[in-house]
Amino acid sequence: MKNIKGYTLKELRELFTSMDEKSFRADQIFRWLWVKGAEDFEKMTDISKALRERLKNEFYISSLEPAHVSTSRDGSIKYLFKLEDGETIESVFIPEGKRRTVCVSTQVGCGMGCKFCATGKIGLIRNLSFYEIADQVLSVQKITGERITNVVLMGMGEPFANLDEVLKALRIINKHIGIGARKITVSTAGIVPGIKRFAETPFQYKLAISLNAAIQEKREKIMPVAKAYTINDIMDALDYYYSRKHLRVTFEYVLFKNFNDSEEDAEALGAIASRIPSKINIIPYNQVEGFPYESPDEDDVNRFAEYLYPIAPAVTIRWSRGRDVHAACGQLRGMYT
Ligand code: SAH
């Protein structure tokens, strides 16, 4: 038996042609799978009984089932989804005003080895397939019963280390699940060839860069990938992205106590952010066992933001959601596997 969700629309059309079925049937089935979230061929009422029988004999429809759920006091819900091979990934539902955001994983673990991140500690186990990425959005929508409005690729994994599958997934999330391209944000640790390729796609997906330190030497201390792609390389790639998309980028800046929270750090960050149309998200660090870095106090965060306000274009503080349920990326998997 094969998983019918493992086919892109193009592949499904080819498959149907090779099965001597009309290729538009593929479009119908694809709509059942990705627009309506059908989990059973029997539900596909506009498909003939004969074809449904044939499909049932040859294919199954995968879906993601939560192996663990934790609800935070702030309303965010974290799901640990079990994949077909038994691996687990995390997705987080974040309600905020009228927004319903899902934070999605792109890999099992991550190979970037950032020295503060729980997912980095796991290492790379494997890439997710496009359907495993897109299914996280469908599943969370189904389980919560809430229409998802925004998607962020900020869960486990480095999206630009799995770009082919990520782009296929984004197409489905955008076109079929129906999330506007500008409501989809991809976050990268700064893989320059990925930024360039992303810039060349014809879609208006948004980009976030996990800068985390605005001084090159400091960045190298916490993010090994910073040695391969320096802040200058990233800025050149972002100029290119902006020239193609005319979309503001987001700089994410995880704030660590007594590491990257000084006035000098703020000045360096302000200078970088002023070079292109951008905004800054300050994310107070969620402490992870086994790493030396500490979460900043509220005072540290406010002080850092005060340094930034006069020199940076736009600054928001993103108080980590779901702190009480270990919502920082990779923490839940670490506890339940
Ligand atoms: N690999 C991609 C996307 C996933 S990480 C990237 O790094 O951008 C998503 C964000 O979570 C990154 O900005 C990362 O710096 C941040 N992050 C990781 N661990 C964290 C922690 N313990 N506390 C706060 N932010 C964290």
Ligand code: SF4
């Ligand atoms: Fe990977 Fe992002 Fe974690 Fe770095 S911060 S280890 S790139 S998931």
